[in-house]
Amino acid sequence: MxxxxxxxxxxxxxxxxxxxxxxxxxxxxxxxxxxxxxxxxxxxxxxxxxxxxxxxxxxxxxxxxxxxxxxxxxxxxxxxxxxxxxxxxxxxxxxxxxxxxxxxxxxxxxxxxxxxxxxxxxxxxxxxxxxxxxxxxxxxxxxxxxxxxxxxxxxxxxxxxxxxxxxxxDPVPADFRPPAPVAPAGPRAVEDAAVARAAQMLDARAPAAIIAGGAVLEDPEAMALLRAAADKAGALFLAPGANRRIEHGAGRCAPRRIPYPVDQALALLRDVRRAVLIEAAPPVAFFAYPGKPSLILPPECEVLTLADFDQDGPAAARMLAERMGVRPAAPPRRRTPDAPAGGFISPDTLPAAIAAALPENAVVVDESITSGRKIFEGCAHAAPCSWLAITGGAIGIGPPLATGAALGAPDRPVVALQADGSAMYSIQALWTQAREGLNVTTVIFANRAYRILKGELMNVGANPGPQALNMLELDRPELGFVEIARGMGVPGRRVEDCAALTRAIADATREPGPFVIEAFMP
Amino acid sequence: MxxxxxxxxxxxxxxxxxxxxxxxxxxxxxxxxxxxxxxxxxxxxxxxxxxxxxxxxxxxxxxxxxxxxxxxxxxxxxxxxxxxxxxxxxxxxxxxxxxxxxxxxxxxxxxxxxxxxxxxxxxxxxxxxxxxxxxxxxxxxxxxxxxxxxxxxxxxxxxxxxxxxxxxxDPVPADFRPPAPVAPAGPRAVEDAAVARAAQMLDARAPAAIIAGGAVLEDPEAMALLRAAADKAGALFLAPGANRRIEHGAGRCAPRRIPYPVDQALALLRDVRRAVLIEAAPPVAFFAYPGKPSLILPPECEVLTLADFDQDGPAAARMLAERMGVRPAAPPRRRTPDAPAGGFISPDTLPAAIAAALPENAVVVDESITSGRKIFEGCAHAAPCSWLAITGGAIGIGPPLATGAALGAPDRPVVALQADGSAMYSIQALWTQAREGLNVTTVIFANRAYRILKGELMNVGANPGPQALNMLELDRPELGFVEIARGMGVPGRRVEDCAALTRAIADATREPGPFVIEAFMP
The missing domain is CATH 3.40.50.970 (Thiamin diphosphate (ThDP)-binding fold, Pyr/PP domains)
Incomplete structure (x- = not known):
């Protein structure tokens, strides 16, 4: 040649x-x-x-x-x-x-x-x-x-x-020279005046909230400092509803996430009068609904952006903690999980079943939608993990995100918590998991519906008949995820109770290579 | 209520x-x-x-x-x-x-x-x-x-x-009135002068081509007239490479499609000096390649658009035939197909196997890509059918197109000729086929590669090593389409020789409901 x-x-x-x-x-x-x-x-x-x-x-x-x-x-x-x-x-x-x-x-x-x-x-x-x-x-x-x-x-x-x-x-010209490196823009400095103002706002004289996102949630120390600051101020410590990555589980101080259901979000923030934002925007409802506000904070709430998205949230957390004279809060201790309970798999039984199953240092990919709304809170005392969520509301992120996370963290087991309707947007990712031999355990919550939309249909004031509901049902025919996975080279099994689910996750994460667990939800 | x-x-x-x-x-x-x-x-x-x-x-x-x-x-x-x-x-x-x-x-x-x-x-x-x-x-x-x-x-x-x-x-206002009907724009009239000029160009004194697309291909009489006009002029009768719908098979006069491989297309049109276009643009290579032209007709070719896309191609065909004094050409007669031959399934054996299997009045959805390049020509004497192809080059059209075609023509069997790599873009359509009980028989040509891209890699002058070829292979793991289909409620089987393929298609099209045939190509 x-x-x-x-x-x-x-x-x-x-x-x-x-x-x-x-x-x-x-x-x-x-x-x-x-x-x-x-x-x-x-x-x-x-x-x-x-x-x-x-x-x-x-x-x-x-x-x-x-x-x-x-x-x-x-x-x-x-x-x-x-x-x-x-x-x-x-x-x-x-x-x-x-x-x-x-x-x-x-x-x-x-x-x-x-x-x-x-x-x-x-x-x-x-x-x-x-x-x-x-x-x-x-x-x-x-x-x-x-x-x-x-x-x-x-x-x-x-x-x-x-x-x-x-x-x-085309060939490069004879005088071609490789480009010089270009340094990416670093974070814009956090302003001392903003830190001082934030500390003033958190003086405990009015109900307050610290809402932190972005890099703060990837930094356990920053979260522990903000937890301490919030505790001192008697304030809520919150995160947006969906985030790139949260270091979670025992030993971390992850904030509470603002709930997806708009009424719950409004109730949580109803009394807040001062809000300090760190790598976060003023919280907004996921969707607008007739007769409900778009913005979640009350109109009379004073809002300060301590660090915007182009600033260094963890640095802001440290500066605020120093100004307020607080040290890192004690994070939740690890609790030996209860022996996994049997019984049907449901949104209420899933948190304990998942918490008991999570292996050490897992990466959790969360596109569990309605089935999994309580799992994050339920894992506060479980093994430490990184929690990756659907951030833009475009369903079908789960299987691909898990695939990429496994390639980015090859020594960590990945547990994907996956809604069934969303899974079908990008189920093809299983093939890449098989091809690359990735340790991804995908738990598919088979409720056989776009369950979330049934609630949303009510939120717009509809009184739906069978024809409308039919457009939100996935049960005719039922999807067989174990067979679909096998067709892409990924083994799997179906489980129907919580104890079997916990065991199946624990088994699958210990083995190399991908595995699919279809969790039947009656 | x-x-x-x-x-x-x-x-x-x-x-x-x-x-x-x-x-x-x-x-x-x-x-x-x-x-x-x-x-x-x-x-x-x-x-x-x-x-x-x-x-x-x-x-x-x-x-x-x-x-x-x-x-x-x-x-x-x-x-x-x-x-x-x-x-x-x-x-x-x-x-x-x-x-x-x-x-x-x-x-x-x-x-x-x-x-x-x-x-x-x-x-x-x-x-x-x-x-x-x-x-x-x-x-x-x-x-x-x-x-x-x-x-x-x-x-x-x-x-x-x-x-x-x-x-x-929002509620409509009290004075709301339903909108009046709006008639869609009809076709712009074909110009007599263009018809006269087209007839002049087709006077047989220079090698010519009639290139027809759009509604012409949906109108057997228009095709028979243009075939006769082309025959009288000693001209080629051609269609674009990919079309919305062609009425094809015995009793129809479908034109030859301009081949996808650019060298074949250039060779076919090399001598053409006059081209009459009816609902067709001057043919262009699917892709540009180094050292090869974009336009397929020779630069010295005179080109006349007899009917543009907003005009009535079948009317233009009739006007041209009248001006040239030709009557509809005799279409290909139906031939009793040979008993299906056995042997491996390959691009060379597929045309006969498919032609023998096609049921009466089928809708053929063709996203067969490299495996199926010869099937269309091979079905000229088969049962009459409508031939629907991938028109914009964006793969993944086949399973959805077949689904919609079956809903649009509920009394006709649909046979989908489907490349494996493309199938995986939109395999989710099988579930809708099961849910709606559609008579769609999907034949997946399992060559386990983006085969077309291996040729294209050569076309840009590459000398690919194993790492590059690895990005075009789908064989690790092999895709099990029968299992994937079953997981979406669609039965299926795998066949490994042509006789079995013919029988399987004939059987599946006779039964109601969808079916998947994985045609193994060694």
Whole structure:
């Protein structure tokens, strides 16, 4: 074989690797073949295949949540990006760093309305924080380094680089020089005045809340300090309802999450008159409903943003604790779980069953929706774990997120708590789990309905008849998740009571490789 | 129960029904609950649930291809639309009429960046021909009628109506009147001068081609006339590579499709010097490749558009035939198929095996990609059928398209020719087939690779190593389609030789309900 001159694709792969990218999640097509070739030839970046783009994006999110480093996705034109967009949306709301490399037709081809031609720039924009179209093989490596810097700054961003065919397959010019490293933007400094004001607000003379998200929830010490500050002030210590990652379980001081049901959220915050926000926005209802407010804090509540999303929440927590003179609170001690109780699996029995089963240092991926609303609180005294949730409300994040998390934390067992309706959006991820031999135990809560929507139907004032309810039922036919999993190379079993569920999770997490547990909910 | 005043959602459902919409494909969320309620209460429009939005959009496409009427899709905010967008893209390239009803947050809620908030208007625009945001409950019924008219005009269009919460749940005003019907735009007249010029061009003094698409391919008489015109002129009679629907098989004169491989397409059209286009654009390569042209016709070829996409192709065919003094050509006669041969299933043995198996008046859904390139030609003498293909290059159309086609043509058996990699994009459609009891026989060509991409890797000049090829293989683990189907309530079997395949298709199409045949390709 004669040596080929380096083309744009290879220059990009080398530049991405130089900028710290170690993982590529891919579902490539013809317009990405030069990148597949360059990734394969250089061997610098690990490539993991997903059978649909929603798997690719969700896995990139899960990987970055565990490693705090962006993966690159490889996507095929506008339809490929669109297939990934729902989980890109989830990642964006999580402020997860991600670099999307989207192949496009060669520029000269775009005039002719080929079958796959669409307005790719317009299609990626609504789901990206940073977009660039590579102009040539000479520049695409520089574009890639800029994309990584944009993604990896504070807060994490979605950076999308569009690569027309010729930017990948043309040779780089003779005078090409690899791009210099670009440092991502660090966090903006927390202001002393804001710290002083927050401490004043938390003087216990009015009911208050500390609402913390983002990096605070990934930092056990920061949470322990804020718990102590809240205790001193007699304030609530809260987190948004859904978060990128919370260090949870015994030994951690995770805050209470604001409940999803709007009436519960309003009741919790009804009396709050002062709110200090750290990497969090003023809480908003997940949806609007007739006759109910959008914002959850009372209108008369004074709100201070101590640290915004581009600032360092853990630093803010330390500064506030120092100003208030508090030391870290004592976290919940580990409790030997009760012997797993038998009986039907239900939202009320699940917390104890899961808490008893969680292995040491697990990564919990939570897309349990209605079935699992009480599990997080129920695990406060269980083995320490990292808790990853659906952040943008676009269902189908669970199986891909678990896949990526397992690749990002290969030494930790992953337990995915998974609603059945949501699972069917991205069940293809099981195949990648089998292919990569990942220790992911997926527990599917089979209630055979879009259960959450039955409640929502009431919330808009409907008085639904059988035809409407029929659109929210998944029981005709019943989904056989054990068979579906087996068809993708993943073993599984079905359990019908809580004791069997606890044992099955404990068994599966001890074994290498993926496993699916269908938890029948009567 | 007291009578509720009509809300915007109900006014819209009644207006859509009045405008001729009879089918709704849905994967609703909270922001669509008022429409679910109104659809259920009125019972005017049949509702079919898909487990993922790509199923919803592909099914709406298949339904419209068979009925020539738009279905309405019910989609959930920007992520829901994005999940549907790849198959909306395919429908758009097919010029299939479709009305998308996309729920959005209530307008007052959009300021607060709730988890599911995104720029919905920007997200739908790149995949829609017509977009409107409903402004109120008073207007949404009128918006719906306008959307149907936009979709159902000539050519068919993608019309997307964004419905903020209050436009659905607010009551209509006391003076509300249902909207008057709006007639869709009919086809623009074909010009006599163009007909005369086309007849001149086809005077046999230079090598010529008639390239016809769209409605021509749905009209056996128009095809027979163009076949006769082409024969008289010694011209090629061609169709684009992928089409909404072709009436095919014995008794029809379907044109040859321009091949997907660019070198074959260039060779076929190399000598053409005059081309007459009817509901077709100048043919373009599916992708651009280094050193190969984008346009397939030679630069020196004279090109005339006899009928554009907004004109009446079958009328143009009739006018041209009259001007040229030709009568319909004799179509291929039906041939008794050979007894099905045994032996391995391969791209070369499949045409005879499928042709022998096709039942009377089947609907064939063709997403067979590399395995099936010769099947269409091989069925010219088989039982008459309608042939539906992937039109926009976004894979994953097959299972949903077959689902919708079966609902649009409930008395006809559907045979889906399905590549394995593409099947995994939207395999969830099998569940809808089981739920609705549809007679769809899906034949999955299990070559366990993105086979087409291996060729494309060579086309960009790559010399791929094992790491690159690994990203195009689906054999580790092997996908068990019979098990996956069973898990969604669809029975199936695996076959390993051609005779068994023929028998299995014939058996399955005779039985009601869906069936999956995994055709192992060594």
């Amino acid at each position: 004669t040596e080929q001159p380096m083309n744009g694709a290879e220059s990009l792969v080398r530049a991405l690797h130089g900028a710290g990218v170690e993982m590529c999640f891919a579902n490539p097509g013809t317009s990405e073949m030069q990148f597949v070739d360059a990734l394969g030839r250089t061997g610098l970046i690990r490539c993991v295949l997903g059978l649909a783009e929603t798997v690719v994006a969700g896995a990139a999110d899960g990987y970055a949540r565990m490693t705090r480093k962006p993966a690159v996705t490889l996507l095929h034109l506008a339809p490929g990006f669109a297939n990934a967009a729902a989980n890109i949306h989830n990642a964006r709301k999580a402020r997860t760093p991600m670099v999307n490399l989207v192949g496009d037709h060669a520029s000269r081809h775009l005039a002719y309305d080929a079958p796959l031609t669409a307005d790719l720039d317009a299609a990626v924009a609504p789901f990206s924080d940073w977009v660039r179209r590579a102009r040539s093989a000479a520049e695409i490596a520089h574009d890639g380094v800029a994309a990584v810097a944009a993604a990896a700054g504070r807060p994490g961003r979605i950076a999308t680089l569009i690569a027309p065919g010729e930017a990948g397959w | 007291t009578e509720q005043p009509m809300n915007g959602a109900e006014s819209l459902v009644r207006a859509l029904h009045g405008a001729g919409v009879e089918m709704c494909f849905a994967n609703p969320g909270t922001s669509e609950m008022q429409f679910v309620d109104a659809l259920g209460r009125t019972g005017l429009i049949r509702c079919v649930l898909g487990l993922a939005e790509t199923v919803v959009a592909g099914a709406a496409d298949g339904y419209a291809r068979m009925t020539r009427k738009p279905a309405v899709t019910l989609l959930h905010l920007a992520p829901g639309f994005a999940n549907a967008a790849a198959n909306i893209h395919n429908a758009r390239k097919a010029r299939t009429p479709m009305v998308n009803l996309v729920g959005d947050h209530a307008s007052r809620h959009l300021a607060y960046d709730a988890p599911l908030t995104a720029d919905l208007d920007a997200a739908v625009a790149p995949f829609s021909d017509w977009v409107r945001r409903a402004r109120s409950a008073a207007e949404i019924a009128h918006d719906g009628v306008a959307a149907v008219a936009a979709a159902a005009g000539r050519p068919g269009r993608i019309a997307t109506l964004i419905a903020p919460g209050e436009a659905g749940w």
